[in-house]
Amino acid sequence: SQTIHQWPATLVQPVGSPLSLECTVEGTSNPNLYWYRQAAGRGLQLLFYSVGIGQISSEVPQNLSASRPQDRQFILSSKKLLLSDSGFYLCAWKEGLAIDTQYFGPGTRLTVL
Amino acid sequence: GDSVTQMEGPVTLSEEAFLTINCTYTATGYPSLFWYVQYPGEGLQLLLKATKADDKGSNKGFEATYRKETTSFHLEKGSVQVSDSAVYFCALTNQNTGNQFYFGTGTSLTVIP
Numbered sequence: 001s002q003t004i005h006q007w008p009a010t011l012v013q014p015v016g017s018p019l020s021l022e023c024t025v026e027g028t029s030n031p032n033l034y035w036y037r038q039a040a041g042r043g044l045q046l047l048f049y050s051v052g053i054g055q056i057s058s059e060v061p062q063n064l065s066a067s068r069p070q071d072r073q074f075i076l077s078s079k080k081l082l083l084s085d086s087g088f089y090l091c092a093w094k095e096g097l098a099i100d101t102q103y104f105g106p107g108t109r110l111t112v113l
Numbered sequence: 114g115d116s117v118t119q120m121e122g123p124v125t126l127s128e129e130a131f132l133t134i135n136c137t138y139t140a141t142g143y144p145s146l147f148w149y150v151q152y153p154g155e156g157l158q159l160l161l162k163a164t165k166a167d168d169k170g171s172n173k174g175f176e177a178t179y180r181k182e183t184t185s186f187h188l189e190k191g192s193v194q195v196s197d198s199a200v201y202f203c204a205l206t207n208q209n210t211g212n213q214f215y216f217g218t219g220t221s222l223t224v225i226p
Contacts, residue, residue: 006156034214043218044157044202090156101147102204102214104156 002027006091006105013112019064019078021108023091026072031093033074034102035066038088050074051096086112115140119203119217126193126224134188134220136177136203144207146170146179146186151200151219160188160201193224 003026013019025031035047046059048066056066063082067075074091091105120135138144145164149157161170166181175190186203203217 044216046213049213092157100145101159101162102206103159104149107154107156109154 002093002103004091004093004103004105006089006108008108009106010109011111013081013110015083015112016080019076019081019085019110021076021089021091021110023074023076023105024072025093028072028093028095030071030096032096033068034092034094035074035076036090036092038090038107040087044090048076081112083112086110115144115205115207115209115215117203117205117215117217119201120220122200122219123221123223126222128195128224128226129192130224132188132190132193132197132222134201134203134222136186136188136217138184138186138203138205138215140184140205140207140209140215142207142209144205146177147204147206147214148175148177148186148188149202149204149216151202153199157202193222195224195226198222198224 005024032051034049036044037047038044048058050056050068053068064078089108092102094100094102116139118137147162148160150160151157161172163170163179166179169178177186177188200219200221202219204214206214
């Protein structure tokens with residue numbers, strides 16, 4: 001069966017520091033991968049998605065970037081964090097181009113101080 | 114573009130009360146519709162889905178019927194429990210935008226004993 005992992009689970013970082021969040025998926029090949037952000041009490045904001053290695057689509061201009069160095073690995077990064085980057089970051093995957101369910105990871109709680 | 118509108122929260126119900134959370138959508142073509150649930154501090158979990166008109170998705174006592182004539186996918190449960198307290202998200206995807214999901218803003222449900 002497929003599983004999705006995210007780490008770290010929680011992170012407290014000072015303003016201006018770098019960020020690296022990692023997401024990996026097991027038990028599937030060539031998944032579509034997604035990064036979402038959920039601000040406190042708010043809905044989901046799609047940040048990036050990827051349909052293959054090295055292919056990244058950005059949905060909103062921001063302080064963040066994403067990379068997909070391996071088929072089942074998706075990384076969210078920032079060179080300098082802002083206070084507004086605080087939130088709950090969710091990674092998700094789904095099977096290729098099929099119209100199918102997105103499956104979410106457990107999330108990373110990021111607090112920027 | 115495609116979008117999902119769901120009922121504003123928060124919703125507070127007594128245990129064993131009837132639950133309805135409204136969801137309407139705008140989409141081209143024939144979207145697939147989903148309900149996800151998010152428990153505190155966790156990622157989103159698929160609750161149920163429907164892939165064509167008049168389909169009924171059901172799981173854990175929750176039901177939702179895909180109504181194309183009213184472009185709706187309302188979530189219902191006959192008798193809620195304290196353990197149903199969570200945030201509920203309506204979502205859609207379709208073959209015209211097969212790589213993206215569109216989520217509603219979420220409805221927070223609190224069930225009191």
